[in-house]
Amino acid sequence: MKYTAKPLPPVELPELRQVGQPLRRVDALGKAVGATIYGADFSMPHMLHAKVFRSTEPSARIKRLDVSCAKALPGVVCVLTSEDAPNAKLTTDMPGQTGRAARAGSDAPVLAGDKVRFVGEPIALVAAETQALAERALELIEIEYEPLPGVFDPVEAIKPGAPVIFEPDNVVARWKIRKGNVEAGFAAADMIVENTFRMPFVEHVYLELESGVAWVDEQGVINIRAGTQVIEHFRNIARAVGVPQNKIRVRGTLVGGGFGGKEDITVEIFLALLAKHTHRPVKLVYTREESFIAQSKRHPFIITHRTGVKKSGRITAAEIEMIADSGAYPYLSPYVLLYATIMASGPYRIDNLRVDSVVAATNQPFTSAFRGFGGPQAAVAYEQQMDEIAKALDLDPLEVRRVNYIKTGERNGTGQVITSATWLEESATRALEALGEKTPNHGSVKVGWGFASYFQSYGRITWFHDTSRAWVGVEMDGTVVIRCGAPDIGAGQINSLCQIAAEILGVGLKDVTIHSTDSAVTPLAGTSTATRQLYMSGSAVFQAASTVRDVLLDRASKHFEEEPENLDIADGMVFVKESANQRTSESANRRIGEQASQTRSFADSLPLKKLVAMCAAEGLPLSNLALFTAPFTDGIDPETGQGDVFPDFTFGTQAVEVAVDTETGEVTVLKSVACHDIGRAINPAAVVGQIAGGSHQGLGYALTEEYVMESGVTKTPSLAEYLIPTSLDFPTTKVIILESGSGLGPFGAKGIGEPALTPAAPAVANAVADAIGVRIHELPFTPKRVLAALDRIRD
Amino acid sequence: MQPRIVTLNVNGRRHQAALNPNVTLLYALRDLGYTDVKNGCEIGECGACAVLLNGQPVNSCMVLAWQVDGAEIITNSGLGMMDNPHPLQEAFADTGAVQCGFCTSGMIISAKALLDRNPHPTEREIREALSGNLCRCTGYGQIVEAIQMAAKAMNNGSMSNEQPGGGR
Numbered sequence: 001m002k003y004t005a006k007p008l009p010p011v012e013l014p015e016l017r018q019v020g021q022p023l024r025r026v027d028a029l030g031k032a033v034g035a036t037i038y039g040a041d042f043s044m045p046h047m048l049h050a051k052v053f054r055s056t057e058p059s060a061r062i063k064r065l066d067v068s069c070a071k072a073l074p075g076v077v078c079v080l081t082s083e084d085a086p087n088a089k090l091t092t093d094m095p096g097q098t099g100r101a102a103r104a105g106s107d108a109p110v111l112a113g114d115k116v117r118f119v120g121e122p123i124a125l126v127a128a129e130t131q132a133l134a135e136r137a138l139e140l141i142e143i144e145y146e147p148l149p150g151v152f153d154p155v156e157a158i159k160p161g162a163p164v165i166f167e168p169d170n171v172v173a174r175w176k177i178r179k180g181n182v183e184a185g186f187a188a189a190d191m192i193v194e195n196t197f198r199m200p201f202v203e204h205v206y207l208e209l210e211s212g213v214a215w216v217d218e219q220g221v222i223n224i225r226a227g228t229q230v231i232e233h234f235r236n237i238a239r240a241v242g243v244p245q246n247k248i249r250v251r252g253t254l255v256g257g258g259f260g261g262k263e264d265i266t267v268e269i270f271l272a273l274l275a276k277h278t279h280r281p282v283k284l285v286y287t288r289e290e291s292f293i294a295q296s297k298r299h300p301f302i303i304t305h306r307t308g309v310k311k312s313g314r315i316t317a318a319e320i321e322m323i324a325d326s327g328a329y330p331y332l333s334p335y336v337l338l339y340a341t342i343m344a345s346g347p348y349r350i351d352n353l354r355v356d357s358v359v360a361a362t363n364q365p366f367t368s369a370f371r372g373f374g375g376p377q378a379a380v381a382y383e384q385q386m387d388e389i390a391k392a393l394d395l396d397p398l399e400v401r402r403v404n405y406i407k408t409g410e411r412n413g414t415g416q417v418i419t420s421a422t423w424l425e426e427s428a429t430r431a432l433e434a435l436g437e438k439t440p441n442h443g444s445v446k447v448g449w450g451f452a453s454y455f456q457s458y459g460r461i462t463w464f465h466d467t468s469r470a471w472v473g474v475e476m477d478g479t480v481v482i483r484c485g486a487p488d489i490g491a492g493q494i495n496s497l498c499q500i501a502a503e504i505l506g507v508g509l510k511d512v513t514i515h516s517t518d519s520a521v522t523p524l525a526g527t528s529t530a531t532r533q534l535y536m537s538g539s540a541v542f543q544a545a546s547t548v549r550d551v552l553l554d555r556a557s558k559h560f561e562e563e564p565e566n567l568d569i570a571d572g573m574v575f576v577k578e579s580a581n582q583r584t585s586e587s588a589n590r591r592i593g594e595q596a597s598q599t600r601s602f603a604d605s606l607p608l609k610k611l612v613a614m615c616a617a618e619g620l621p622l623s624n625l626a627l628f629t630a631p632f633t634d635g636i637d638p639e640t641g642q643g644d645v646f647p648d649f650t651f652g653t654q655a656v657e658v659a660v661d662t663e664t665g666e667v668t669v670l671k672s673v674a675c676h677d678i679g680r681a682i683n684p685a686a687v688v689g690q691i692a693g694g695s696h697q698g699l700g701y702a703l704t705e706e707y708v709m710e711s712g713v714t715k716t717p718s719l720a721e722y723l724i725p726t727s728l729d730f731p732t733t734k735v736i737i738l739e740s741g742s743g744l745g746p747f748g749a750k751g752i753g754e755p756a757l758t759p760a761a762p763a764v765a766n767a768v769a770d771a772i773g774v775r776i777h778e779l780p781f782t783p784k785r786v787l788a789a790l791d792r793i794r795d
Numbered sequence: 796m797q798p799r800i801v802t803l804n805v806n807g808r809r810h811q812a813a814l815n816p817n818v819t820l821l822y823a824l825r826d827l828g829y830t831d832v833k834n835g836c837e838i839g840e841c842g843a844c845a846v847l848l849n850g851q852p853v854n855s856c857m858v859l860a861w862q863v864d865g866a867e868i869i870t871n872s873g874l875g876m877m878d879n880p881h882p883l884q885e886a887f888a889d890t891g892a893v894q895c896g897f898c899t900s901g902m903i904i905s906a907k908a909l910l911d912r913n914p915h916p917t918e919r920e921i922r923e924a925l926s927g928n929l930c931r932c933t934g935y936g937q938i939v940e941a942i943q944m945a946a947k948a949m950n951n952g953s954m955s956n957e958q959p960g961g962g963r
Contacts, residue, residue, distance in 0.1 A: 028887070032893050206897075490897075685890070695934060696934030718836070719836055724931060
């Protein structure tokens with residue numbers, strides 16, 4: 001099958017100087033020379049080293065806990081148990097939330113008291129003069145458990161009689177969607193297709209382990225310097241530690257990878273408790289094994305689709321059931337399940353829709369945010385189902401999608417009208433076209449193609465009433481300063497903010513400095529999660545910088561005796577625009593800055609720093625603190641799931657070619673192309689990095705990554721057992737960037753951080769099924785599963 | 796066993812430290828302030844702690860400090876600095892090979908070792924040289940590009956900003 005790119009609708013994007021350029025990110029060189037200080041790299045005088053004592057049982061009563069020997073070890077300064085912090089709860093509410101939405105889920109104890117509910121659950125904290133002494137102290141802690149019955153499967157967990165992890169039952173959350181008339185839709189169908197798909201626990205594997213340092217300063221403020229996606233956790237930390245909120249300061253670092261795993265609190269409360277008790281600086285760095293067993297995972301899901309279709313491929317009705325595993329504590333599970341529920345029907349217009357979803361507690365590692373937040377799991381199911389529908393109807397997979405793709409102005413599953421561009425067919429045809437010629441089969445090696453389209457929200461749930469703040473100012477020498485709380489988790493968040501300010505204030509990127517991620521001194525900008533920072537903080541920086549620009553140009557208009565709209569700023573020079581300039585007489589040409597036009601006249605231009613001096617002398621405001629608010633809504637109807645949930649969505653498609661060795665079961669990705677409409681690229685090189693990197697994570701999800709649990713104990717607690725992609729495993733994904741300019745972010749940008757991952761795994765799933773002629777219903781497609789599937793057709 | 800005085804020559808500086816026998820080179824270097832050497836797993840699986848030990852790339856978490864008394868060690872920060880970066884560091888920054896940056900120092904050390912022995916590597920050779928260095932952000936494509944770009948720059952004779960002891 002040959003595919004040809006569908007022509008794009010005409011779009012006019014304004015010409016920009018800084019935005020849209022693949023500039024060197026502001027954080028890149030410091031990281032490249034090893035100068036960047038991460039959470040574990042910071043030390044203080046008289047600093048103690050902490051360790052966490054953790055449960056080895058998945059479900060047990062703690063009969064006896066004796067820390068006296070550990071406390072008696074010379075060099076051990078402090079051992080804390082739940083008795084020392086009886087009210088310390090790890091709040092599992094949506095972080096950073098200030099809206100009126102009710103809390104979901106129950107809190108986890110910071111330190112387990114009478115009961116442990118998963119292997120790795122924290123029980124005690126140790127602080128000692130050296131790390132070796134802290135490790136030795138852990139060995140001296142005595143504990144006796146009384147094992148309790150556990151439950152290790154969400155399907156078992158919701159059956160009557162299952163051991164209950166939290167009263168009254170193991171149901172953590174349920175959501176539903178009721179739209180149209182599903183019975184009538186199925187009655188009108190020519191065929192009904194039903195499939196069940198399964199996905200495993202997945203680990204984030206950010207390279208930087210959870211780490212940080214805390215100390216109490218001269219005002220009694222507990223300072224916590226740690227890598228986090230959410231500095232607003234200072235409020236939850238204060239509650240857990242028992243101090244006022246203004247006595248906790250989270251100073252984030254540049255984060256060595258987050259992917260949702262540092263959206264929940266990691267080391268912060270432990271550090272704060274120990275610093276408060278010892279009055280000394282304390283450092284805590286997890287081990288890799290600890291990071292595996294103690295922090296969140298991606299939710300395993302079992303998703304069943306029952307879809308009624310016409311012979312044309314048009315969907316008449318869909319019924320979808322989802323069962324997810326929250327692990328031992330809820331954390332963000334209710335919301336991850338909500339995302340999965342809303343994304344369940346995919347980027348398709350389905351008028352008759354029923355979705356029922358449930359997330360249940362088990363005695364396993366807790367699950368929470370992970371790049372895509374339930375969206376990738378939904379996509380693994382809906383995109384395989386689309387291919388199964390195509391197969392059942394003997395139609396091309398693109399044709400089945402084409403007749404169902406949602407269009408601008410249509411309503412999604414919750415009835416929300418899609419307001420931005422939905423370039424689904426445009427992205428699918430481009431991704432498929434770029435695969436080129438299909439590689440022929442050879443011997444036992446069968447080659448297949450597959451693709452997956454998706455939609456994924458950017459920005460938070462609108463009933464959270466999300467806000468961001470940024471401060472932008474111009475210094476006396478014409479350089480620019482941004483203060484914005486947004487944490488940079490490696491995706492280029494702070495660089496985008498700098499490029500936006502550089503664009504608006506007409507300076508080079510090197511002339512912009514940003515101070516970020518400090519809950520005490522940078523304006524709170526909300527979480528670096530939910531693909532929201534470019535949209536939210538980018539818009540706040542846009543507003544603040546635009547306000548400063550207005551002040552500057554207003555003053556300049558008096559100087560030039562020109563209307564402000566005829567003036568512009570570039571390369572640190574303020575000047576009369578060419579169009580206006582042509583009306584004025586020629587004066588002596590003069591070189592004005594490195595890249596500025598040589599033809600601009602002296603009389604019509606002014607160095608930015610001179611203009612700044614004029615403004616300062618007159619007391620004009622040269623800085624601005626802007627507040628950006630996302631659209632606010634009131635939530636969905638709990639009975640029908642109808643209502644607006646997100647500000648907007650990103651759309652795109654990924655296509656892959658795979659080769660399956662039918663003798664060994666090995667799957668090799670030969671080609672991978674991802675095409676996303678990102679609205680507008682602020683930094684195209686950073687966008688390519690997000691898409692290629694996200695795609696790689698998705699390929700790992702499809703083929704190698706599985707966090708294996710057996711009766712509550714992991715079988716994959718290291719990087720030798722849990723396999724993330726290496727440099728040799730997959731080809732680099734070819735990235736095709738589309739720019740509809742239709743996003744809600746600055747300059748029409750959408751978001752790409754999470755969406756980049758979403759279509760990769762289902763694309764591989766469809767390619768494997770295409771290659772071997774049989775569908776494997778469970779991720780990842782290990783050689784064992786591939787061979788088992790091949791055995792099924794041979795029998 | 797008692798601590799022993801170990802001499803480590805790091806990035807051209809001579810250090811002496813009293814170290815217990817179980818202290819890894821990773822911890823010894825980080826305690827000396829070379830925090831560009833990253834701890835990502837401590838069991839030789841991620842490559843974030845890679846350094847050049849007498850010119851050879853090693854995972855410093857897999858080496859005991861006592862074993863390398865007197866050795867010449869180069870870490871990424873010894874290759875160049877903000878105002879005088881090594882061509883590899885410059886290329887990593889320019890190509891988008893740096894996202895979170897946590898794997899970067901180890902990556903650059905592996906790349907340096909590769910280019911020292913093979914100034915004209917193929918893409919396959921680059922990927923093989925990096926196979927012990929995990930990156931979770933980039934998908935490796937821009938890292939490969941950076942090394943190709945740096946190789947080109949270094950082969951064109953712009954070796955002037957090599958640090959003493961940083962290469963051969």
